[in-house]
Amino acid sequence: MKPQPLEAYVEQMTLAEKIGQLLQLAVSFFEGAETEGEITGPMEVLGVSEENVRNTGSVLGLSGAQEAINIQQAHLRKNRLGIPLLIMADIIHGYKTIFPVPLAIGCSWDLKLAERSAEIAALEAAVSGVHVTFAPMADLVRDPRWGRVMESAGEDPFLNGEFARAFVRGFQGKDLQNDTSRVAACVKHFAAYGAAEGGRDYNTVDLSERQLREYYLPAYKAALDEGCEMVMASFNTVDGIPSTGNKRLLRRLLREEWGFGGVIISDWGAVKELIPHGAAADEKEAALRSIEAGIDIEMMTTCYMKHLAELAESGVIDEKLIDEAVLRILRLKQKLGLFDNPYRGADPAREAEIVFCGEHRAVSRELAAKSCVLLKNEGVLPLRRDQSIALIGPFAQSGDILGPWSWQGSTEAAVRLVDGIAAKTGMGRIAVAEGCGFEEASDRQLEAALRAAEGADVIVLALGESSEMSGEAGCRGDIRLPQAQLALIERLAELGKPMAAVLFNGRPLDLHGVADRAGAVLEAWFPGSEGGHAIADLLFGDAQPSGRLTMSFPYAAGQIPVYYNHFNTGRPKDAPDAQVRYVSQYLDMPNEPLYPFGYGLSYTSFAYGEPGLSSPEMTPDRPLTVKVKVANTGVAAAEETVQLYVRDLAGDVVRPVKELKDFRKILLQPGETREVAFELTEPQLRYHHADLTFASDAGDFLVYIGPNSRDAAGMRFSLRL
Known part of the structure; x- marks a missing residue:
């Protein structure tokens, strides 16, 4: 059928056809799917008919170009008006070429490379038939017990926003209609999913509106300002109301205040989940609350399909709500060029x-190499090619290095750590032993590990979490390494040999038993398809460690949440006149994290000179220039990430002890010194006041510049308004 004005499609649709556009089903429901023989079961469970499938507007979870073509062809033959399907998928950190998990990408502090990774993911997904990806995740994260911290860029709202923008640019490009190598992005999870109580997935979120606006909303807004086409509502409550049925959040804030005119989609099954939340008595009320709140597409439940027609025909809702949702969906299909080219x-x-x-x-x-963070090194790294190496641990030969949300990636094709090291030295210098499994160990495994270690010059431990231990629903109350791995380290440490631990995981860990026993600790995260090569490049010094943490590593889980941009208290521990006991502190551990935000080591050393300010005063018309000289005082060329922080010393509401405002990545040769300059402006000092106005205050500030949030030199200045 020849494309026509979108309003004409809506006018010709029956009410059932309109509601069908608001339904998203998994690929197994559709003719032409590789799993179409299994359609009957899902259809019966959801109560979906052939007519419902024929009218459906979008599908998720396709696995390749031919399947996409087959499903679209079959759908267009059956759909009365010839409206093409939107094909969506979770392309989170790569399609088949898997990149490090997003938390690791954040630790690269490399926005251009992050954008390039999203561009490649979009290219591979688009040529395989995908139109929309459910990424980026812009949730602020402060609790490493939550498994989905691996999908976020970290604990800082400014940096999260910068990475959200970079991912949107990479996924979407500048012209979705004509550039068929790109896909539409869907920012998630709106809103504040990362603040789930207890770090437990799908759990309650309870924040003041000021906290929501100051810390959790900015990264979503940054993605939308970059042109992100879709928003996914979160599973959690916000102010006592599940996001999926939250009119204040979706219609008033997102639609009216921010002016977002794109598509809003529920998360998987979230419309029906209003019932167990206690926000709807039944599916009919769930449909009513969600359509009124502004959910355009219901993913994998059928409350809309079963009840919207009755709600409209009885006058409980105006059919215009349905029409508006349909138009938003059709506009996205048009923007992607699907009416002209459904394939x-x-x-x-x-x-x-x-x-x-x-x-x-x-x-x-x-x-992957730029995402790894060197947390400790007492001269163990880099390795020499003439050393004999005992490579020990459950990740020594494992392909489970892609991490969660890598469903199209191949663990068989992933470069294992043993292969990366062997490419440097040959297998003749490597003795490999598993030592233990991820969570269990046998005497035989331990004995083999001890034999391998006794004959080696250096031990490389490959430890961490299996991919099932993080990601969605991968929450852990105890974020130490499993006991079997800690026992392995303890026994190997008794040999007194140099030992480097390489950690594969999706969250910051409590590193007791690791950082105190290993002479070097390299945080590799889940590094992706080329992880073994990238880590070997770092271990042997063919690449320089340059990653810097974007989420604090706690001293122990009892500190959680622990993050750098916290508030001070009326009785801070470090106050000059503080009493020994009656201050804000733990009796059994420090307040500070083990490794702070922005932290990371290199194989070289950097020296910071005294920072300087262009003036002791700032005005709205006269920004400040903040300068510092940084020298590479070591023997290797390396990148340093120079970080700029600010503290507002007295505000209308309490302000954080530090806030990241800017950063620069610089490459310095041995002996080279470079001056790094930042411009600090009045808008960067604005915040949400008690009445939620967004403004700056006249008064005194500290500006810090340094290699991380802890080790930064401060200078005082004043803002005059």
């Missing part, structure tokens, strides 16, 4: 050529 981008021949190609894997390797 947009899908090309089996190009798919075979492009997906998981060498060029893409090279970028994955570079980003």
Whole structure:
């Protein structure tokens, strides 16, 4: 059917056809799917008919170009008006070429490389038939017990926003209609999903509106300001109301205040989940609350399908609400060019050529190396090629290094750590032993590990969490390494040999038993398809560690939440006149994290000179220039991330002890010194006041510049308004 004005489609639709556009089903429901033989079961469970599938507006979870073409062809034959399907998928940190998990990408502090990773993910997904990705996740995270911290860029709202923008640019490009190598982005999870109580997935969120606006909303807004086409509502409550049925959050804030005119989609099953939340008595009320709140697409439940027609025909809701949602969905389909080309981008021949190609894997390797963070090094690293190495641990030969949300990636094709090291030294210098499993150990495994270690010059431990231990629903109350791995380290440490621990995980860990026993600790996260090569590059000094933490590592789980941009108290522990006991402190551990935000080591050393200010006063018309000289005082060229923080000393509401305002990544040769300059402006000092106005205050501030949030030199200045 020839494309026509979108309003004409809506006018011709029956009410059932309109509601069908608001339904999203998994791929197994559709003719042409590789799993179509299994359609009957899901249809019966959800009560979905052939007519419902025929009218459905979008599908999620496709696995390749030919399947996308087959499903779209079959759908267009059956859909009365010939309206194409939107094909969506979770392309979180790569399609088949898997990049490090987003938390690791954040630790690269490399916005250009982050954008490039999203561009490659979009290219591979688009040529495989995908139109929309459920990314980026812009949730602020402060609790590493929550498994989904691996999908966020970290604990800082400014940095999260910068990465959200970079990912949106990479996914979408500048012209979705004509650039079929890009996909539409869907920022998630709106809102404040990362503040789930107890770090437990899907749990309650309870924040003041000022906290919500100051810390949790800015990164979503940054993604939308960059042109992000879709928003996914979160599972959690916000101010006592689940986001999926939260009119104040979705219609008033997102639609009216922010002016977002794109599509809002529920998360999987979240409309029906209003019932167990206690926000709806039944599916009919769930449908009513969600459509009134502004949910355009219901993902994988059928409350809209079963009840919206009755609600409209009885006058409980105005059918215009449905029409508006349909139009938003059709506009996105038009923006993607689907009415002109329903098979947009899908090309089996190009798919075979492009997906998981060498060029893409090279970028994955570079980003993985830049994402790793060297947390400790007492002269153990870099390794020498003439050393004999005992490579021990459950990750020594494991391909489980892709991490959660890598459903199209291949663990078989992932470069294992043993292969990366062997590429440097040959297998003749490596003795490999598992030592233990992820959570269990046998005497035989331990004996083999001890034999391997006794004959080696250095021990490389490959430890961490399996991918199932983080990600969605991967929450842990105890974030230490499993006991089997801690026992392995303890026994190996008794040998007194140099020992480097390489950690694979999706969250900051409590590193007791690791950091105190290993001479070096390299946080590798889940590094992606080229992880083994990237880590070996770092272990042997062929690449320099340059990652810096974007989420604090706690001293122990009892501190959680622990984050750098916290408030002071009326009785701070470090006050000059503080009493020994009656201050804000723990009796059994420090207040500070083990490794703070912004922290990371290199194989070289950097020296910071005295920072300088262009003036002791700032005005709205006269920003400040903040300068510092940084010198590479070591023997290797390396990147340093120079970080700028500010503290407002007295505000209308309490202000954090430090807030990141800017950063620069610089490459310095041995002996090189470079001056780094930042411009600090009055808008950067604004915040949400008690009445939620967003403004700055005249008064005194401290500006800090240094290598991390802890080790930064401060200078005082005043803002005059």
